[in-house]
Amino acid sequence: MSLLNRSLRIFMSIFLAGSTALAQIPPELRDVVLSGNMNGRGSLNFRNNAGNIVSEVPKDSEGSIVEVKQLKKTRSWGIKIRVTKVGDSKSRNKAKVGDEVWVYFAQKDPWLALKDKDGAEVQDPEAALVARAKRDGSGIPAEGAVATPHLPTPEEIKAEAARVAQPGTDPNEAMYKDPKQIQGTTCITCEASPAPRGTSKENLKDIGDIKTEVQRNLAESTKNTAAGIWANHPEVLRYSESTDVKKMITYADRNKRSRSTGYCYRYVKRAMIAGEIVKKYPPGAYARNGLRDLKAQGMINMLEDPRYKDLIKSPADVPKGAIIVYHNGDKAAAGDTQIKSDWASKGKYYSDFASSNSYLLSPKARQAARNKKPYRMIGVMIKETP
């Protein structure tokens, strides 16, 4: 009986481990399709002065993936492809079918689409590339490449977020750093604390619990103070302080450009996907339509909600993590969208680049206002969580 029981347990554990592993397998990369002319290089070095360009791989060329490596410094990718179809080009140095060359792939600005074995476009290229790179990791890695790259797992991100949320220092220690503070000022009730009872282990546990509670209250009160007008709206606080919003802002900060590329809405959409604020990539190419598309994914427009609309007069009033949509009513104007990274006037506004000023203070919005077509906020989108 015990043998049967034991075998059953072993079988169940193997089954569970296997099913978990299977659930996390990213799609297998098979082919690439180029959406622009790219340099085909003989080695994994994409520097301007590398001198290893062997051919030009024109737009619409296709190839099968031979090997994938992640670059150490930029964290972008080198993909070795075997060319299977060559696009139209007048270049003399055009690649030929069967050539094996390295091409560059950056998540920020991909010039190629990755396809899986069924010919479908890979939705999360980074995960698929990591998986492929891990598989290709055996052997001697090329110079400047990481054979088995490590990207943070969701668990690691969560652990990091938890560490950031907790204040790093003991509040009592912090107090002693301020020479103006004396211990007496922290006494609120001034009641004598009861004499310690129980064993030393129990006392230590109690002290630990108190410390945790103090830290939690401190963090909570700091958050509430910073939230200003939103401190009395727990549903907004829950959204703004959620891990999802934190992930979204972290992604937006990591992927920002130094200046605008004209893709503000695209970058905001990607950040929302990264933070799991929305489950599907919002359709549409115009920021002004973001209102409709984000509503379709369960977000609410605070400007249309009687609970909040009177509280928001300017971008400074917008809660942390909200997506702001701007438009001036002109059908020819695409509008603009930004993610607010902090409460009140703190923090930045993220789209394809970061700015300490909202879009309404941009030169374009100011000129539109002078031309009697002022931009205004048409949407302040958040996701209400129960």
Add this chain to the structure above:
Amino acid sequence: MKNSFIFLILCSFVTAPALAKFTGVEGAITKIQNAQVDNLIAMDENTVLTDADVKAQDKAFDAISHAVVVVLKEPSDQLAEEILRATAVLLKKDPTQYAAEIILPLVEKNKAAYINALKKLSAEDAKLIEKAVKAAAREKKSGNG
């Protein structure tokens, strides 16, 4: 007396259009130069604009907008070059890249003048302008998503 008066009136008729042209192109160039784009604040993500910065920026963008209108009416290589020189400076100092949108009508309606003026800039500036103009044209045509 009467003859000289008539002569003066005739002269004013003849010189007025020439003078207007001079005022248009020269005025636009002067306006750009007065905007002192080189002295504008170079913005980054941490820059919070002051009223003075906003005023100075507005003056510069208005000067370029006005110059683009003028150069489309009265083509002038000198003005086109001045516009692109100021645009290059603004693109470096303003991360929103709005200057590219302002000069877009010039690129669309008088591409030859734009390309000629572009050739007179440094390779780095020319590349910066070309890239920004391309992005602005694409955004205008296909949106920003």
